[in-house]
Amino acid sequence: MTQIDLTGRRALVTGGAQGLGEGMARALAAAGARVVVADLQDDLGPKVAESLGDGHGFVHLDVTDDDSWGAAVGRATGILGGLDIVVNNAGVEITSLIVDLDPAAVRKQLEVNLLGTALGIKHAFRAMREQKSGVVINVASVAATIAFPGIAVYSATKSGVDRLTRVAAMESGKLGYGVRVNCLYPGLVPTAMGAGLANDVARIGLFGSPEEAVGAVVELTPSGRLGEVADMADAVVFLASDAARFINGAGLPVDGGMGM
Structure with a gap:
């Protein structure tokens, strides 16, 4: 999405070592942003960051751990000189029929998808509120809007991401943080x-x-x-840009109409 210019913006992307997160990190960098890839994968993450070129970086991050978030955001702001964009992309999906649910698998999805996003919003707000500007983009899923069998818990966590997004946007506005918070629903x-x-x-x-x-x-x-990775990555670039300056507390479907 070369027509959008994010030059001067500083971004952190969770789960940026592969998949959608990698595509989002690359798209933000291509639009001119400096990007920190945040991931548990200490083997893949630095390679992605290095491939983005000078001015980008990698930080280790366990999104379920509050202290890890604090350390990662501290290192990211040190690399970038501040923070303007946080993309809460990291997530897991563990397929199961409801009659066969494993409590450990349920907890893992709750912790990564829901707690991880909540902590990401928390630390993004703390990093951005003094500058009274910034963007948080949470990655939900079309699973939050449809009833597809086998992904009940994943769907529930992504519905929770939608609610977190809307409440966070309201809190940011009421408290004068100036941080926009939106989510997208990838297909x-x-x-x-x-x-x-x-x-x-x-x-x-x-x-x-x-x-x-x-x-x-x-x-x-x-x-x-x-869907394609580029479909989701371009949507993130749009939501991060001034072209979306009056879009706040919203969910953007990027699902080809599947969830309509």
């Missing part, structure tokens, strides 16, 4: 997570094969295809 993208979901819903008997599961998703999508 299914054939990243490692998306491919894993197709395999998993077939494995537990909801579809005859992964290909059948993908076909069902496409059938539900008016645009007639799966």
Whole structure:
């Protein structure tokens, strides 16, 4: 999305070592922002940051840990000289029928997807409120708006991300922080997570094969295809830009119409 200029903006992207997060980090950098990739993957993350060029960086981050957030944001602001954009992208999906739910898997999704996003908003606000400007973009999912079998807990956590987004935007406004908070609802993208979901819903008997599961998703999508990483990354660049300056507390579907 080269027509949007984010030169001078400073961004942190969680889960930026691969998949959607990597694509978002690359798109922000291509638009002119300096980017810190934040991830648990200390092998992949630095390589992504290095490939972005000079002025970018990597920080280790466990999004479920408050102290890790504090340290990561401190290091990121040291690298960048401040912080203007936080993309709370890190997430996990563990497929299961409700009758087979594993409490440990439920807790993991709650902690990464919901607690991780809440802590990301907390530390973004603390880093940005004095400058009275900034943008937080939370990554929810089309799963927050549809009833797709096998992903009940994931869907619930992503619905929670939507509510967190809206309340956070209101708090920011009421307290005069000047930070916009929005979220996007990606459709299914054939990243490692998306491919894993197709395999998993077939494995537990909801579809005859992964290909059948993908076909069902496409059938539900008016645009007639799966999403691409670039579709989601371009939406993040837009929400981070001044072109979205009066968009606040909103959820942007980037799902080809699947969740309408």
